[in-house]
Amino acid sequence: MDLKDYIAELDVKNAESKTEELISQGITKGDLYEQVMKGLQIVGEKYAKQECYLADLIVSGMIAKDIFSAAHACDNNVPEFRVQGKVLIGTIYEDIHDLGKDLLIDALKNYGIEVINLGVDVPVAEFIKHAQIEKPDIIAVSCVMANSIPHIKELAQSLKDKKLLDNTKLILGGAVTHSGHIDIPHIDFMSDDLFLGLQYCQNYLTERYKLEK
Amino acid sequence: MSDVLYLSIVSSIKEKILKGDLKPGEKLESEPQLMKIYDAGRMTIRKSLSLLSNEGYVYSVPGKGNYICKPDTDIFQFKFNKYDGLKTHIDKVKLLSVTIKDTPKGIEKKLNLEENDKIVEVVRLLSSKEQPIALEYVYFEYLPNQPVIEDMLKFANYLKPLEEKLAFVLDKTLEIGIELPNEELKNKLEFQDNEPLFKIMETIKNTSTKKIVQYTIFYIRPKYLSLKASLPKVDKSSNIF
Numbered sequence: 001m002d003l004k005d006y007i008a009e010l011d012v013k014n015a016e017s018k019t020e021e022l023i024s025q026g027i028t029k030g031d032l033y034e035q036v037m038k039g040l041q042i043v044g045e046k047y048a049k050q051e052c053y054l055a056d057l058i059v060s061g062m063i064a065k066d067i068f069s070a071a072h073a074c075d076n077n078v079p080e081f082r083v084q085g086k087v088l089i090g091t092i093y094e095d096i097h098d099l100g101k102d103l104l105i106d107a108l109k110n111y112g113i114e115v116i117n118l119g120v121d122v123p124v125a126e127f128i129k130h131a132q133i134e135k136p137d138i139i140a141v142s143c144v145m146a147n148s149i150p151h152i153k154e155l156a157q158s159l160k161d162k163k164l165l166d167n168t169k170l171i172l173g174g175a176v177t178h179s180g181h182i183d184i185p186h187i188d189f190m191s192d193d194l195f196l197g198l199q200y201c202q203n204y205l206t207e208r209y210k211l212e213k
Numbered sequence: 214m215s216d217v218l219y220l221s222i223v224s225s226i227k228e229k230i231l232k233g234d235l236k237p238g239e240k241l242e243s244e245p246q247l248m249k250i251y252d253a254g255r256m257t258i259r260k261s262l263s264l265l266s267n268e269g270y271v272y273s274v275p276g277k278g279n280y281i282c283k284p285d286t287d288i289f290q291f292k293f294n295k296y297d298g299l300k301t302h303i304d305k306v307k308l309l310s311v312t313i314k315d316t317p318k319g320i321e322k323k324l325n326l327e328e329n330d331k332i333v334e335v336v337r338l339l340s341s342k343e344q345p346i347a348l349e350y351v352y353f354e355y356l357p358n359q360p361v362i363e364d365m366l367k368f369a370n371y372l373k374p375l376e377e378k379l380a381f382v383l384d385k386t387l388e389i390g391i392e393l394p395n396e397e398l399k400n401k402l403e404f405q406d407n408e409p410l411f412k413i414m415e416t417i418k419n420t421s422t423k424k425i426v427q428y429t430i431f432y433i434r435p436k437y438l439s440l441k442a443s444l445p446k447v448d449k450s451s452n453i454f
Contacts, residue, residue: 009357010357010358011357012329012330012331013329016329051358052357052358053358053359053360053361053362053363054360054362054363055313055333055355055359055360055361055362056357056358058313058362059313059331059355059357062313062315062331066329098310099308099310099311099366102310102312103311103362106312106313
């Protein structure tokens with residue numbers, strides 16, 4: 001079996017030993033990268049077909065991260081697994097739900113994306129302040145409580161007015177995204193599906209930074 | 214005395230034991246003697262003895278005879294249920310996090326795993342009347358293709374259905390300690406003084422596969438838990454005659 005198959009099977013132990021074997025045989029970083037990405041892609045497809053679940057999605061990311069740090073440890077020419085990019089994330093004001101947000105954070109970090117977590121119950125001004133300081137590629141807002149929707153609208157408008165969305169995507173996750181029709185300006189993407197959120201961030205950042213293989 | 218001969222023999226011998234006429238360790242009359250005393254056949258006497266043995270009053274040494282048991286007086290048993298055996302009623306169980314991680318040090322031994330194995334860690338906060346009273350860390354091995362996170366988000370006690378299904382093969386062990394809370398525990402349980410907490414560690418093992426199914430650390434403030442244990446009682450209501 002190839003490395004990609006072990007990743008697709010979520011077989012942590014064999015993926016690890018296969019990586020060691022490939023590294024000792026002098027696999028090129030491009031080939032290694034390709035195998036890992038192919039494996040992750042198969043897991044993603046399985047998830048979409050409901051053949052595997054959130055835990056598997058997260059573990060596949062962990063395996064990828066482990067593989068790249070093993071390769072990096074052996075050879076400094078192999079870059080650490082890094083989809084360059086930065087995500088600023090938080091649960092909007094007057095909402096304290098953090099389960100979904102924290103799962104996305106774990107997943108993003110496993111994919112090598114830098115995450116700045118503002119926590120829960122984050123006032124609009126706080127989002128704005130950190131958006132100005134951190135200059136993230138993506139601002140991700142989590143919201144479960146429908147009564148917090150006005151705060152998201154205020155945040156979106158405020159980010160737009162301050163020209164903080166010129167170079168930054170604004171995305172929304174959480175249960176409000178499917179509570180009927182919600183109309184929030186300047187939102188680039190929204191979903192309550194962790195995988196879709198993860199995929200959006202990954203695709204956008206990969207495209208933006210055009211990873212060198 | 215019961216109308217059924219073997220049952221009346223049982224209660225007669227039991228009475229002698231309970232009154233102290235027959236003392237622990239003492240030898241019971243031989244089968245022929247008992248047959249004479251109770252005017253009963255061998256099968257009846259054997260049936261009585263086997264019932265007494267089931268109930269823990271006598272034991273038999275093949276070739277030698279039957280003896281009165283010496284009950285162990287330092288084995289205690291208590292009933293423990295995290296969710297409804299406390300001094301207060303748990304009215305809210307909040308799932309704080311579900312995380313998949315490399316097995317933390319110390320936990321890998323409890324679950325018979327190796328350092329690089331992935332585990333699922335679930336943190337739950339139990340409250341009573343808006344007051345957090347206990348914090349629970351649940352660990353189990355990550356197995357591919359299981360909707361663990363999805364189920365966790367839906368059901369508070371993920372293992373309950375499994376526990377019910379496998380009740381006969383699950384072996385549980387409890388270890389109880391007292392620990393001073395760290396900052397995380399203090400914050401989550403919302404108190405500031407250095408009040409020690411009960412730390413209850415539960416290991417659930419599947420005896421047929423020999424695998425550790427789950428390891429739980431349960432921290433609870435002492436005022437909400439008291440442990441009362443007594444000598445094990447034989448439940449006679451369910452004996453099959």
